[in-house]
Amino acid sequence: MRYALLALAFLVLNATAAELKPWTGGATPELALADLSGKQHRLSDYRGSVVLVNFWATWCEPCRAEMPSMDRLGKSLEGRPFQVLAVNMAEPLSRIQRFKEEVPVSFPLLRDRNGSVGKAWRARFLPASYLIGRDGRIRYVAYGELDWTSAEVRARVNELLSEGPDAPRRAERDAPPPAQKAHGVRAARSSAADRRPDRA
């Protein structure tokens, strides 16, 4: 009986839904980091593209779980202005390389060696994912695992892709009010924590 209960508990561990919410956190922080081969990537290099900036770590199970769906999303948008940048939080190169052998992905894995970039982005809870519009501004955020191939997520990405690179004002005007939960995009299988503090 005890084992049955434990098994049941394990099964339900990943049942919580994360949400892709409109970003209300202000300006987009800088991001300039090297990938595993040493090549530098700056967020500004990708101006004109929709960018998914994902903060992750190998010890974070939801992070590992969502990586393949991020990769599928990226591959499905090949030829369109879309880029995934996955920022590892302060882990040794060898550990990240081992992870990449186990979970091969086609997007760059960047190294935030001391976690300072993650802190500037306020990515304390992992995974923390930020969808950047073609104008270079953060537009959506999700804390927790998402199915990045879900229809709801694709709709948000397509919405950003359809905007011209210099059309932030129109997008801002059309964006939902931040507090309206109904605009959050729910994923089928994920866990998430909202970074923004409520005052107790």
Added chain:
Amino acid sequence: MNRRTFLQSSAAVAVAQSLPWSARAAQDWRSFETVTRVEIADAFGVARAWLPLGLQEDTDWQRTLGHSWRGNAARARIYRDPKYGVAMLYAEWPETVFSPVLELTTRVMTRDRALDLSAPARASDLSAAERRFYTAPTELIPTDGIVRRTALDITRGAGNDVEKARAIYEWIVDHTFRDPNTRGCGVGDVRSLLESGNLGGKCADLNALYVGLARAVGVPARDVYGIRVAPSQYGYKSLGAGSPNITKAQHCRAEFFARGHGWIPVDPADVRKVVLEEPPGNLPLDDAKVAAARKRLFGSWEMNWVAYNMGHDLKLPHSSGPTLPYLMYVNAEAGGEMRDQLEPETLRYAISAREITG
């Protein structure tokens, strides 16, 4: 940390135990992972849980690398108490979930603290508002009446804040004792401790007494609540986590502020722990191991421990329960009934820790 790694680590520690508080490089950062798993058994009605998180602001002795969680909670978010900045993960389950489960993983880096009070004073001072804040009373730490009278007696003849803080430290070590029958880490009811004349307790009692006495004579001081995550590397069995299971390894410490030096770590309660628990047990104060710990724990902390927060008198968000004197344990409720935070078996929570190497 699995059992083999833990034993290897313990064996390495044993090598360093030939001398009390044997020397070791204290500058290296160490990384730890803690996993807190909470199951609220037989939940009826809406269930809630509150898990303390590590310090949110980086210090030169602790940095949080990140958290992640999984489970079947409908909502989970970080709350911070507005007065002290106490951070907690709050999770909520609807009444349709009979077996709420939450697993929080945290990675944190720490490095030992050791301050030389004879070195030139260079740190900036507290503002007047900060000084008022850290000398103010809390619900269980008054700074008037018997607390102030006692503090004035103890610090008679002491000139500056460091001398006062030192006098209080020595008094705590000389006059209190660790009471193994105290529940959890104690409540920290300073007035009751002094009025009863029974100066027994655990860390939340003895270090709260330190903080109250210091504040009562105008020395800024604060409790720092946290949890031990690894064995001591200085040869003290009593001052470390005894196994990778740290479910009951909560421990609070204290700091006082010295002009020019900043926050100074102290831990008189751990001196009394060494007295009671360091093998063979019930050591006299003049035992070499006790004397070394007593000297060391005024001005330094071994960071085989992770700090959670420095808060008092906390009302948990959405909770039906009473104000807590501090947040150092997992708390949970179901159907409006708080579960006993000091009984991990009934609440079913477990905390494990391992050191990350390589």
